[in-house]
Amino acid sequence: MKNTWRFGEREFTYIREVLDSGFGSSTSGNMNNRFEAAFAEKVGAQYAVTFNSGTSTLHAALDAVGVGYGDEVITAPLTVISNLDVILAQNAVPVFADIDPDTFNIDPEDVARKITPKTKAIMPISLYGLSCDLDPLMELGRRHGIAVINDAAEAFGALYKGRPIAEIADITSYSTENSKHITTGDGGIVVTNDEGYASWMRKFGSLGYAALKAKDGRIRNNKDIFQDPTYKRHDAYGHNYRMPEVAAAMGLAQTERMDWFLDIRRRISEMYLEVARDADYLVPQRTPEGCHNSYWTVAFRYERDDVSWQDFRHKYVEFGGDGVYAAWALLYHETLMSSGAWKKRCPPLYDGLDFPAEGTCPNAEAVQPKIMQFVNNYGGLEEAEPKVEALLKTIRHFA
Template sequence: MKNTWRFGELELRYIREVIDSGFGSGTSGSMNNRFETAFAKKVGSKYAITFNSGTGTLQAALYAVGVGYGDEVITPPLTVISNLDVILAQNAVPVFADIDPDTFNIDPADIARKITPRTKAIMPVALYGLCCDMDPIMELSRKHNIPVIMDAAEAHMAEYKGRPIASIAQITSYSTENSKHITTGDGGIVVTDNEEYAIKMRKFGSLGYAALPAGDGRIRRHKDIFQDPAYKRHDAFGYNFRMPEVAAALGLAQTERMDFFIKLRLDIAAMYAEAAKECSYLLPQKTPKDYLNTYWTWTCKYERDDVSWKDFRAKYVEFGGDGIYAAWALLYDETIFASGAWKKLCPPLYGPLDYKRPVCPVADTVQPKLMQFVTNFGSKAEAEPQVEALYKTIRYFK
């Protein structure tokens, strides 16, 4: 089996349990429940709900807090397109708050400037494994009665001032896509301590079944209910965003091994940092005191004018590196947004909107300079050639 460091006998054992049980679906099986229980305990939250993606989790979270037609959602422009997609899927209006130039995360001061009476949610993103500055964000949440949905897709087990990040915002969303700290192949899981939010999110991801409580995703628990012709199954709106049982089996095994995966990423990030420590033009993402960055990638800002970003990357590849990943284009620069094509989703609402430049000047400056180095390796030895390539590239361009 390939990727034996990533998937091993524990994953196979839980998958066999699913198959041996008759391959129960997410509506009747138990593996999703076991994954949810283990993950909630691991990250320090009361409820966890599995989904087929980290995009589904975010849309469910927006639905749970009541985001709908014409409501505004504040989010950073430096993030994956999913954050924009889910806002538009709710017929809501994206409002872009600028980022901090050193942490690359959303700037709480700009959030404060962007709040209006129509603001219904704040969606910060824990970028590259680093939590945002959450104390001022949560103060804004309390002051204006606006719920916070933290997108922690890249920040499993990260900490903020010594606290688990899942204990801070009203809702915290994680991805379990294959590049993340733990994986179910594709998938997502969302956590909260709020029972009402948990019920709404669970129903949203499972066709609005009336029988669903906060802590149990199984629908067919009592045959007498389902075998009654008078029973009304659906009392809420929802999609079929459930995680398959076989994927949840992977998630359970990966959760039980999460400490190993996190430690490995921390060690590999430290190797990159050591290679670049004397380099004045590679500025690592700033991790403030008492934060734990769990390094989905080791990311730095490239501050050099005489050698282009692309030339530096080309030399890195020449020295044996597997490439340097660029940051996503800013959300408002992506073709779907910049072209105005997104306005066709809801012309009466979106047609009059105009996002005049500069929308977020700091993000405009930082995004082209970011370099992401992969930490998703099976061992420090496997990562060593990438680190050595970085060291050689830095030395070459001295």
Template sequence: MLNQSWRISDKEYEYLKAVLDSGFPGSSTINFTAKLEQLFAEKFASKYAISFTNGTATLHAALAAAKVGAGDEVIVPPLTMASTSFAVLHCGASPVFADIDPATFLISAESVKACITPKTKAILPVALYGLTPDMDAINAIARKHKLVVIEDNAQCFLGKYKGKVAGTLGDIASFSFQNSKHITCGEGGMVTTSNPEYAEFIRKFSSLGYGNVSAEPGKSKINKSDIVKPDFTRHICPGYNYRMSELCSAFALAQLERLEMFVTWRKKCAAGFAGAIKDVSWLIPQQTPPECENSYWTYTVKLNAPEIKWDDFYNKFKEFGGDGFYGAWRLTYTEPYFSKIIPDEHKNCPVAEATQPYLMQFKTNYGNDSDINKQADALYKTISYFQ
């Protein structure tokens, strides 16, 4: 039995209790959301951090802030969780799929270039598995064509690119606190940006377009003394009520305070898996370029041995005491819904198609050496079995 209790400390209980004990009186006496946002902005070197219900709502808000709307196109990778593309659809726009790089499994800047049309409004690169794409190349394309760059960092906490933390590499960035992520509160998300106009729009969008909420510190919540008045004007723009609850903020703050520890364990775990495959030519790990620091949401390898079936490898890994692993999501445009609505000329990513079926995403959320060794050992034994 693997020990997962390490993910939750006394702090989570303490902060949750503080919210419960407060009796939910409103923002005046207790405001974990503001503390969470302030600390997140600090850790992610951004002027603003705005909390959300999840990391899909964050993408929707970021795209809306970039004025993505009906008739526009947004360039996305096909190898990712489908929220990336769903958020584009939420804005009434169309996802256009750029192929991936065969070594990093990330959106390829060359392929992005080929996807640009007069309708392109934004690029939405995904820091898949904890690794940032080639952001200098992507930003250069964006500058040339006046596009907005939105980082989908749902899987990348404290990953770095040329010394800069993920979340500061584009115009706006999105993070997820869903269960499997580096830090969690069950479901939740965060947007970072250093652009005051985007921040202001995103804060209002996350509420119900309230006129008196703002991205500035201390102004995240509606002002009670104003709204009691019968002639108070509330809604000045569209809003989706995507705000994070105080309970989730309290939990997420306790997690955020220990973020570095969570990332360190993920990296340790990845190092264990890397050790197990180091002499194996037919397991190809996601390649981390020298200018990047991978935060290893998962340790992902491509099974490059036609005679070994993915399912057989999975079953043997479990037999040897492994905790299982995930296959990659089907390419978004091959999912039934997307397949119907995406035109055929936008379903052309041969590298992603040749990669996705063979990926194995090993989990990295273990918080002690014994569990990490057990997983690495199971991988080592599985490899020896198939050698």
């Protein structure tokens, strides 16, 4: 499937600006700053910082809230490996809280049960475009002095009880990888209303340059200072996680068209949901009242015993569907964890830790094998119609 429909003249115009300016990096150009400002305004946050991935955004967020050696970070096991990787990168301990079987998002009641004196952060995932249950999570954070980092990689445009999600959590992280609502090819952007967090994350993502500010990623504004041999460049620890200027140019153009991208996915998702309405074994991800699901994908729980998940998928493909995507294996089921390879990150801390394959998060263990995700990343309803028709044919075939 080609995604060339996602790019128009605006993307090319901004990319040409970068090339015509001399093709600098984010340390000297202004396209990252422009993308950040436009995105922050769009999602309802004061500060935004670009990164080279939605993984590095999470890494920076954990560091900004002070997660370090031996600290515990509570997250859901039903997510991409990035959430685990960044916890291990900080020499912290992952703690897995179960999910709600209907929304597929983290269960705040189980989060409350998992909090200990070592808990430093809660990192829920707003899965498939649906906001996690933020009010009880934020209440837990305030009560225990724990930061809440909302991994909203898939949740551009999501609303929670009528509010943009970026207004609520301490830090909200987005991915701009190719499959997301807006894209820079690879990349990520993190938002917050806390100037201290924004400044820290920017330095963490750009080698700890002293000149960096919460709203400015440039470091070469004054050559008389920067080129002086006595100048001390770095006052903080950091990685090189910067977003290239050409990627930021695409991000700016895509942000300006975000409403259109969101509307297309919503309308296509509604087509799938309508077709599946009479198939009671296809249980859609439940969107609570007052929330707006921005549908990174259309997700169902497949509740049928007489036709296997795989047979249903094969028939759907036979009828012309693009395929049915499965959910990731639960984090503690991944070979990285089950083999013990993860313990090599920090043997003194991890050697005595293990996560049982069964019983750690019963709801997630029951739901993960049943999830079906249908592609909604098309350029229009006409392109999506044959895929939706394939689902209808599949449902009728197995009636």
